[in-house]
Amino acid sequence: MTTLNTKLADAEFAADSSSDETFLDAVRSYARRVRGGDMGSLPAILGVIVLFAVFGLANDRFISALNLANLVTQAGSICVLAMGLVFVLLLGDIDLSAGVAGGVSACAMALTIVNLSWPWWAAVLGGVVCGALIGLAIGVLCAKLGIPSFVVTLAFFLGLQGVTLKLIGEGGSVRVDNPVIRGITIDNLSVTAGWAFAVLIVVGFAGLELFRHRSKVAAGLHHAPIGVVAARIGAVAAVTLGVTYMLSLNRSVNSNIEIRGIPYVLPLVGLLLITLTFVLNRTQYGRHIYAVGGNPEAARRAGIHVDRIRLSAFVVCSSLAALSGIIAASYGGKVSASSGAGNVLLYAVGAAVIGGTSLFGGKGRALDAVVGGVVVAMIANGLGLLNQASYINFLVTGGVLLLAASVDAISRRRRSATGLG
């Protein structure tokens, strides 16, 4: 054991356990990673800043409490759909049918409430199960039968639109006026509850980060310098408390009514983000998703059931798509034949990729989907405020997706040149 300890001390990676890496070193190595093509969510965060500046200057209503609340509710369904897509994109697959799978699921939910008078929670559960079944079917065809996911999900994209049409009837729509479902996007937490929630998030995050930092230092494991930990906590606190403050202001345009508080959809997205981040980073299942996305052959040889992992990713994706469809139905107050069709999927894929999830698989986080979702929602929202014709909206969003995909492809090339993975 003594020899082992000497060897441990001798080895170069002993530097791991000592805390001689300073905050500045960490900043420098981050800069090196960014230059090497490993940019993560950086383009998306820059995008948020640029969009705030551009739209804020172009229209004085853009940076207002009212519009911020609109932005949150618009981004909600995009973020949830994009988080689902991250699972599929991590494997290097694509799910083109996720948007319409959400449409069908929302339709199932709305119809069970309207026609069968199901309670809201049973209807939501039914909708999510509907999504999971669609995902199961896609997963079986892709993972077990071996059809490329592009083809399978393109077929489902067309087929599921037919299902929605049949369920609703040509040109019609189903109203969603259940107060709980509708309330996801139009009702707000009380200001006190909002602040309590925000403080809980910040304190919980800070406590967890500091606890993990201390136990890593104590066990002599690789850890980030305390400055980086502090910066991370600071960023989370600033964003959480800042948004809570803005949303706690009265944003009513009518001076007789008061509207304030966080829309329910925000904590909903927050909880999903925390759960999915935990699943991807801290569980064996999540680790295997990354492994299959990085090198399926290596994963297979390591004894991972690659086809089961792929199948499950499609199930997760379509289930989250169902939730996203329900949030979209809550926002629109109805489910129509075109729910989930059109640019919904484009927005969500764009969100995931803009956030830093790679289309080539193996790289991505749930957080990417949320940051990217905010960027996409800002574009749609800002262009709407500027009263642009809708063709501009399509052109800009398509352009942004293409730009994000190019950044992904270029940074991938740079990463492989610099060996940064």
Added chain:
Amino acid sequence: MTATNGPILELRGVNKSFGVVHVLHDVDFQIYPGEVTALVGDNGAGKSTLVKAIAGIYPIDTGTYLFEGKPVTVRDPNDVAALGIEIVYQDLALCDNLDIVQNMFLGRELKRRGVLDEASMESMAREALASLSVRTVKSVRQMVSSLSGGQRQTVAIAKSVLWNSKVVLLDEPTAALGVAQTRQVIDLVRRLADQGVGVVLISHNMVDVLEVADRICALYLGRVAAEVKASEVTHSQVVELITAGRSGSLGLAPAEAAQSM
């Protein structure tokens, strides 16, 4: 160190045919704990087939597969892994997007209360690398994509130490490496054997083979031409065994060598 004991893994009279092609003829092959056995032979001599037979990828037609002196039935690669036999393939099966620790524990992650136990995995990986005196890796939390070929080979080999493998087969571990990196890997192979592991080194590089191997098993057209102590043969003798199946008094009888053609 334990070289005086019997072989840890032994194949006796193994035959393997693919249709009409008789690839392995009555092959006897032994792996001893604490020794490096080099498996050499020209292209098509049957090296890969023999390795795949040991790995459980190809079932053997006839012959006996003995592990620690007892006959075992090997049906698929999982049976082999369960015995403690690890095969490091030439195209190292590593995930570029994961770090060293994550790769070393891939598929066998440690968990505590359902959550990945990163702390234990990191310290165990660190100990495995340290026990092989690995010095070339900066951090065990480095992404595998940032590693050189030699470092990747190191990680793949260290994985077998981590899992207390009894036999490790290395398929051409230095084929794609430069001089310095080959040096590192050869040193590593030696240290692995010094820990009591039975190591099989498949290589075309005679310099490496003669330097690191304790015993050399030369295959010639599907037969074992000779099994010799590395210290008792010269470079040119090994080359002759590989190319002609015989060298002076060593190797197949002339008739047998000719018949194999």
